[in-house]
Amino acid sequence: MNPAINIKDLHVSYYGNDAVKGVSLSVETGNLVGIIGPNGAGKSTFLKAMLNLIPIDKGEIKVLGKTIKEVRKQIAYVPQRNDIDWDFPITVLDVVLLGTYPHLKWFRRPRKEQKDWALQCLQRVGMKEFSKRQIGELSGGQQQRVFLARALAQKADLFFLDEPFVGVDVTSEETIVHILKDLCRQGKTVIVVHHDLSKANDYFHQLILLNKELISFGSVAEVFKPEVIEKAYKGQFAFMNEMGVSL
Structure with a gap:
């Protein structure tokens, strides 16, 4: 079986x-x-x-043994919140319906089947009652749950999330983490850009530690060690200890 993601010499x-x-x-x-x-x-x-959203200088990226373009429909992406226009006049339900478009035929609009599925996805993230709201009316945590629902609606095999916990409330964060873990139990693969080291040990199976170069990759137990983390954070390491980040 091909690995979910295989990257060689990416620059x-x-x-x-x-x-x-x-x-x-x-x-x-x-x-x-x-x-x-x-x-x-x-x-x-x-x-x-990895998602082919920006040009690379060199390297090879394979997802499920193929190029990104070949498996685009199998990939769901939740961008950073500051990359989204929250003033755009679109309802919560319509945002989630966007996740069904990759599987629709050309020029076909979502029908009852897709709308029912979108509502199921909203129910899963605890946001069904907000389906008619404009997306900009929601709190940060609620918005993030809606975009996770959009990703779920896509029925993807790989999920990529960029800083999904920034600016969200505790309830939303717990809901998102629970769903991501459940996806993995279903055989899905989830990649998350994350900044809060205090939660890394509880949230993830594996860690990719970067500082432009790959510092370490492996299980949380392998990567989340003082001597390994210090290689990436250097002068920030002492500050993290003062803030109570336990390694």
């Missing part, structure tokens, strides 16, 4: 400056993987490169 740069350098790794199906590292480490860049 990405902006205006001649290295953002990601020589990353190679392989993620097996069914894992919940956190991408961690200090600010400016290239975490979101790495995620977007």
Whole structure:
């Protein structure tokens, strides 16, 4: 069986400056993987490169043994909240319905079957009662749950989330984590850019530790060690200890 994701010698740069350098790794199906590292480490860049959302300088990226373009319908992406226009006049239900479009035939609009499925996805994230609201009227945590529902509506095999817990309430974060773990139990693969190290041990099966280069990749027990984390965070390591991040 092909790994869910296989990356060889990935390089990405902006205006001649290295953002990601020589990353190679392989993620097996069914894992919940956190991408961690200090600010400016290239975490979101790495995620977007995997999704072919930004150009790469060199390297090979295979998803389920194929190119991204070949398996695009099997991939769901939840971007950072600041990448979304929350003033756009669209309802919660319509946002989730967008997740059904990859499986519709050309020029066909969602019908009752798709609307019922979208409502089921909203129910799963606890947002069905808000289906007629404009997306901008919701709190940060509620908005994030709606976009997770959109990803669920796509019936994808791989889920990519970029900083999904930033600006969300505790209830929303717990709901999202529970659903992501449940997806992995169903054999899905989930990749999450994450910044809060205090939660890494509870949330993930594996960690990708970046600081432009790949510092470490493996189980949480392998990566989440002081001597390994320090290689990426360097001067920030002492500060993290003062803040109560236990390694």
